[in-house]
Amino acid sequence: MTAVLLENVSCRVLASLSLTVADREAVAILGPSGAGKSTLLKVVAGLLPHAGEVFLDGQPARARAPHGRQLGYLSQDLHLFPHLTVAGNVRLALLFGFDGPERRRDRVDEALHLARADHLAARRPATLSGGERQRAALARCLARRPRLLLLDEPFSSLDADTKRLLWADVTEVRRRVGMTALIVTHDPEEAAALADRVLVLRDGRLTSDGPWQGNGVPPDLRRSGSIGPE
Amino acid sequence: MIPLAVICAVPLVVIAVTVLGAVVALATHLDAADLAAVMANEETLFAIGLSLRTSLVSLALALVLGIPAAHLLARHRFPGKAVLETLLDLPLVTPPLVAGVGLLFLLGRQSPVGGGLAALGIDLLFSPAGIILAQTYVAASIVVRTARTAFQEVEPAYAYMAWTLGLSPGWAFLLVEVPMAARGLATAAVLGWARALGEFGATLMLAGATRMRTETLPMAVYLNIASGETGLAVACALILLAIAFALLLVVQALSATRPGPRAA
Numbered sequence: 001m002t003a004v005l006l007e008n009v010s011c012r013v014l015a016s017l018s019l020t021v022a023d024r025e026a027v028a029i030l031g032p033s034g035a036g037k038s039t040l041l042k043v044v045a046g047l048l049p050h051a052g053e054v055f056l057d058g059q060p061a062r063a064r065a066p067h068g069r070q071l072g073y074l075s076q077d078l079h080l081f082p083h084l085t086v087a088g089n090v091r092l093a094l095l096f097g098f099d100g101p102e103r104r105r106d107r108v109d110e111a112l113h114l115a116r117a118d119h120l121a122a123r124r125p126a127t128l129s130g131g132e133r134q135r136a137a138l139a140r141c142l143a144r145r146p147r148l149l150l151l152d153e154p155f156s157s158l159d160a161d162t163k164r165l166l167w168a169d170v171t172e173v174r175r176r177v178g179m180t181a182l183i184v185t186h187d188p189e190e191a192a193a194l195a196d197r198v199l200v201l202r203d204g205r206l207t208s209d210g211p212w213q214g215n216g217v218p219p220d221l222r223r224s225g226s227i228g229p230e
Numbered sequence: 231m232i233p234l235a236v237i238c239a240v241p242l243v244v245i246a247v248t249v250l251g252a253v254v255a256l257a258t259h260l261d262a263a264d265l266a267a268v269m270a271n272e273e274t275l276f277a278i279g280l281s282l283r284t285s286l287v288s289l290a291l292a293l294v295l296g297i298p299a300a301h302l303l304a305r306h307r308f309p310g311k312a313v314l315e316t317l318l319d320l321p322l323v324t325p326p327l328v329a330g331v332g333l334l335f336l337l338g339r340q341s342p343v344g345g346g347l348a349a350l351g352i353d354l355l356f357s358p359a360g361i362i363l364a365q366t367y368v369a370a371s372i373v374v375r376t377a378r379t380a381f382q383e384v385e386p387a388y389a390y391m392a393w394t395l396g397l398s399p400g401w402a403f404l405l406v407e408v409p410m411a412a413r414g415l416a417t418a419a420v421l422g423w424a425r426a427l428g429e430f431g432a433t434l435m436l437a438g439a440t441r442m443r444t445e446t447l448p449m450a451v452y453l454n455i456a457s458g459e460t461g462l463a464v465a466c467a468l469i470l471l472a473i474a475f476a477l478l479l480v481v482q483a484l485s486a487t488r489p490g491p492r493a494a
Contacts, residue, residue: 047390066393067402073394079387083409092405093395144396 002058003148003180004044009052013039015204016052026174026181028195030188035201037184041150044182045073056148072146072179074154078137080125086136087112087121093143107143114173115139131162138166142173149174149181155190167193253471259464268465276442277450277466284358284446285426288365292422295366296373297415301403303374304381321371329367330435337363337436360437361444365426373422380414381407417484424477428470 004021013036021027031037042048044056046066054061056069081089090108098104112118117135120128128136134154141149151170155163171194174181183194184201191198200207260268268274303315321329337344337354347354354360384407392402408415430448437444439453447466454463 045394047393065398066390067396067398069394070396071394073391075387075391077387079385079391081388081392081406081410083412092392092397095401095405096396140395150394 003056004182005053005055005058006040006044007053007055009040009043009050009054011039011043011048011050013204014043014050017201017204017206019199019206021180021182024175024178024180025197026171026183026195028183028185028191028198029201029206030185030191030198031201033186036204037186037201038152040201041073041152041182041184044148045069045071045150069148070144070146071148071150072141072144073150074137074141074152076153076156078133078154080128080133080137080140082125085122085124086117086128086139089125089136089140090143093140097144111139111143114142114177116169130158131166134158134162134166138170138173142177145177145179147180149179151181151183151185151194153185153187156185156187163190164193170194256464256467256471260461264461265465265468268461269469271462271465273442273445273450273454274462274465274469277445277447278469280358280361280445281427281447284361285365285369285423285429288362288369288426289419289423291362291366292369292373292426293419296370296418296422297377297408300374300377300418301381301407304378305386318371318374321368322375325431326364326368326429326433327431327435330364330432333363333367333432334435355436356438356440356444358437358444361429361433361446364432364436365429367432368429369422369426372425373418376418376421377411377415380411380418383414384410413484417481420477420480420484424474427473 001023002020003023003025004019006017006019009017009019013034017036017040019027019040029037029040039048043050044054044061046061046064046069056064056071061069080086081092084092087108090111091104094104094107098107108121109118112121115135115138117132117139120132120136123132123136125133125136137154155166158166167190173179181194183191185191185194188198299318303311303318334355335341337347339345339348344355354363388406388410389399389402392406393399397405428448429446430452433444433446433449434452439445439449441453445453447470450466451463451470454460454466
């Protein structure tokens with residue numbers, strides 16, 4: 001079954017791009033800065049206007065507003081809400097569509113546990129370290145058990161050890177929960193660690209589709225982790 | 231050579247001494263016993279009550295109108311936006327008296343708007359409703375300007391993130407953007423309230439100056455100075471000064487503790 005299908009998607013930086021991601025598959029998009037990696041995720045999330053069609057679980061996504069797309073988005077800047085605790089951040093994701101405070105509380109605990117962020121529940125984002133913030137954001141992202149996970153270089157600011165720990169955790173959770181993932185990164189090692197398949201995006205076009213060979217990405221890749229319409 | 235700081239200190243002292251001089255002159259005009267007597271005066275109490283009631287209603291209206299408008303201006307680009315923003319800033323720089331004359335012509339029974347409202351039984355002029363209209367007019371402008379800055383300081387990406395978490399744009403606004411802009415919005419409310427409390431010119435035009443009917447604190451100062459009852463005028467002026475000072479302290483406190491919406 002196809003989880004994500006993009007047909008001839010074009011916008012400011014994407015040129016007639018088509019892509020198929022199977023259910024429960026993890027696909028990484030590698031590419032230089034400005035290639036359109038983050039834009040691609042924003043298109044899938046419904047945050048950018050575009051030409052062409054996006055299908056999620058076989059249904060046209062155009063009719064669904066971003067808040068109705070049932071996906072989890074983890075951006076490089078994370079955007080944890082600073083006025084809420086970590087548990088509050090997670091709870092906000094469960095405000096609608098989950099019956100009763102008890103069930104919601106269970107879901108919050110479950111998400112925090114999945115992301116190994118139980119001990120952070122009462123903390124404010126400003127008091128967290130880089131790795132802790134990633135775990136908090138991951139918990140929030142997983143709370144709704146989204147069918148599709150969009151990862152926009154969320155681990156790029158972390159040290160190598162923390163990054164590897166989180167790669168392993170994300171992969172384990174994704175497989176356990178059974179989520180499809182679309183990951184954009186400039187780090188070939190990250191792509192290999194997180195994804196089943198790696199694509200290269202250059203100048204708005206997908207230029208390869210297959211196992212990552214370690215070429216095609218210039219060394220001057222820079223971060224681009226902001227979320228939202230450009 | 232005189233240090234620059236000393237040169238700059240001279241005008242600072244001149245300004246501060248002038249402000250302080252005016253305050254002290256007012257404060258020492260009445261002795262404590264006289265002040266206590268005029269404070270308990272029925273007219274003073276009426277002016278305090280009317281000012282508080284009308285200014286709080288005006289503030290609520292200014293916030294209800296101003297916050298969504300400020301959000302729109304902070305988040306969207308559209309043709310004519312610069313002209314619209316300039317228009318919204320006009321009440322900040324034009325004398326309220328001028329605005330009052332304009333509103334009087336707009337809402338007078340001879341105008342289509344005023345005539346239409348009168349036909350519906352709504353008479354805003356020369357009543358407490360006129361005071362609220364005048365105060366809302368001046369307060370909304372400052373609320374929009376301050377709230378717009380507050381929203382601009384919150385990255386839109388936080389709202390987009392909330393959308394991906396299942397919150398509609400309306401809920402994201404209420405649960406994410408408003409709390410993140412809370413300090414700036416509180417400042418907007420305090421400044422708007424201060425502006426509404428001190429409103430005089432537009433109120434004079436729209437509500438008139440009638441004792442014990444449309445007599446707000448600024449109006450009481452005007453009426454009592456005009457009729458030679460200086461004691462009452464000074465008491466009302468001191469109350470206005472005290473409220474303004476307290477509100478400015480609140481603004482200072484909000485600014486001092488303002489960390490700004492941090493990326494997290």
